[in-house]
Amino acid sequence: MKLKTIRRRIETPGGKMKIIILRPEKQEKPVPGILWIHGGGYVTGMAAMVFVTAGSALAKHYGAVLIAPEYRRAVKHPYPAALEDCYAALEYLYNNADELGVDRDRIVVGGESAGGGLAAAICIYARDKGEIPISFQIPLYPMLDCKDTDSSRHSHSHGWGTRRNHWGWHTYLRDLYGTDNVPPYASPSRETNYANLPPCYTFVEDGEPFRDETVTYVKNLNDAGVEAHVDVFHGNIHGFDTMRWTKNAKKARKKLIQAAEKYLK
Template sequence: MKISRRQFGLAGLGAAGAVALGACASRATAKPGIPSGAVAADPLTHVAPEYREAARFFIEGGPPGVDSMETLKAARGGGAAFAAPRLPDIPVSKEIIPGSIDQPDVTLYVINAKPGEKRPAILHTHGGGFILGAAEWEVGKLQGIAKELNCVIVTVEYRLAPETRFTGSVEDNYAGLLWLYNNAASLGVDQDRIALMGESAGGGHAALLAIAARDRRQVPLVLQILIYPMLDDRTGSTRQMPPYIGAIGWTADSNRFGWECFLGQTPGGPDVPAAGVPSRQTDLSGLAPAFIGVGGVDLFVSESLEYARRLTEAGVMTQFHLVPGAFHGFDFVQDAMPTKLFNKAKMNALRRAFGQPLDL
C-alpha cells in the first residue's frame, strides 16, 4: 500500500485531521513522567496488522510534532493540499452569518441544501487539535456523506486557538447550529432530525456543542457523533498513558500544546474551566444520544471510554466503537476491514437517528 498526501484528503480523516496527524506523527520518544526505558522498542508492536504500513509511514517520514508557536506556523502552511476534491453534483454554498452576542460573523459551508424538502441535517465541526484546519477543506468529504444519507450538512469555520480561546470558538459553533435550526425551511431541513458530528478536536467541539444545546434549550438534537474526540485536557499532562498509546499520530506533547492554546492556561490543573472541557462537566444527563469511536492505541482511547461510561451512567443512550490496534486518524486507511466496519457503524448510527433504513 502506497500512502500519499492526497490520500489523506480522500479519506475519512479529512484535510484538517490530516494536517494535525501528519504534523504530529510521532517517533518513539519518552513521555514526561515515564522513564525512557519504558518506551516500546518497536512502536508498531501494538498496532493492528491492517494499519502497520500506514503507521510506519508516519514514524519514518513524519515531520516534528506541533508543540510550539513556531511548529504551529509551519504546520498551518500546507493544509489545503490535503483537501478532497469536491463532487460536482452536490451543491455547496458559503454563508456568512451573524455571530452570537458580542462575537464576529461566522462563515459556514452549506452542503446539499434543497428548499422545499424536509430532510435530516448534520452540524459538523472539523478537527485539528483546536489549532489547525479549516471547514473549507472538509467540504469534499462531507459531500459524500450528505449524498449517501440524503441530508444537509453545515460545517462551521470556527476561529482557531491560540488567537481565539474556547469561549469564542464554542460560540461560533453554536451560532452555526442555531442558524441551521432557524433556517430549516429554506435549507430543506427537518428541525426534529439534527445531529452533531466532529473528529478529534472537532469531536471535542461537538461534545461541547451538545452540552450547550442542552443547557440553552433552543435546538433539539437526535445524535452526537464523536470520532476519536479530544475531550480531556488532563490526558498527557497530569494523566499519563502507557508508552504505546499515543505513540503514533496525535501525541501527548501536541495535546498539551493544543489544550494550552485553547484554554489560555496550562492544562491539567485544578482551576481549568469545565466550560471548555467536556470531561470536566459534572452533569452529563439530558444530552443527545452519542456514538463514540476511537482506536485502541489512540491517545484519546481512555478519555473516550470514560466519557462513554459517564454518558451511559447519566442515562444517555451511548454506542461505543473501539477499533483494536488503531492509531489516531486510522480511518484514512480506507481499505482496511476495521475501517470499513467502523464507517458502517457510524453511518448506521446516523441512519438510526434519522429514521432511515439501516445498511445491514
C-alpha cells in the same frame, strides 16, 4: 446522493464566519440537518476538511443538509471562541431550517478529534441553554479531556501524541490550563451531569491518545441513562477513518452509517 456546495458568511460573536453548506441537489421534503465540526487540536484545521471526513459521507448517504463552520482557532482566539462560533452555526442551521429544507426535530451534531470535543461541548451547552434540540451526537475519537489519561499520558500515536495534545490544550485554554477551573464547555470530561444529553455513537482506536476519554464519555452517558455506544478498533492512528482504503476505516464507516440510520434516514 449528489450534494451541491454552498459557501456563505454568517454572524457570530466574533464577527462574520465562513461556513460550507452541503445539501442534496434534489430535495423535495425536509431532511435531517448535520452540524459537522472539523478537527485540528483546536489550533489548526479548516471547514473544507469535511469533504474527506465522515460528515460528508453521512450527508451523501442519507441526503442530509450539512453545515461545516470555519470556526476561530486557538492560536489567535482561545476558548470560548470556537464554542461561540460552533453554536452560532447551530443557531443558523436551526433558525434557517425552512430555507435549508431541514427538519428541526432531526438535527445531528458531530465532528472528529477536536471537532468531536466541540461537538460534545455543543451538546452540553445546547442542553443547558434549552433553545435547540439535538437528536444525536457523533463525537468521533474526540478530544475531551484537558488532563492526561492513561492512554494520552505517554502517547506516540501516528498523527497526534502527548506533546501535541499538551500544546493544543494549553493554546486553547491559556490561563485555565492545568487548573481545576476548566468548564465542561471547554473540556467536556469536566462535566458531572450527563443526563438528558443526546444519544451518541463514536469510534476510536485502542492505541491512540483519546481512547480512554472516549470510552469514559460513553460510560458516563450510559450511567446517566443516555443511549451511547463506542466501537474500539485495534490500531494507533489518530484519524484512522480518513484512510478510507484501510480495513479499520471501512469497518468504522460502515458502523457509523448503521448507527446513524435511526436519526438520519
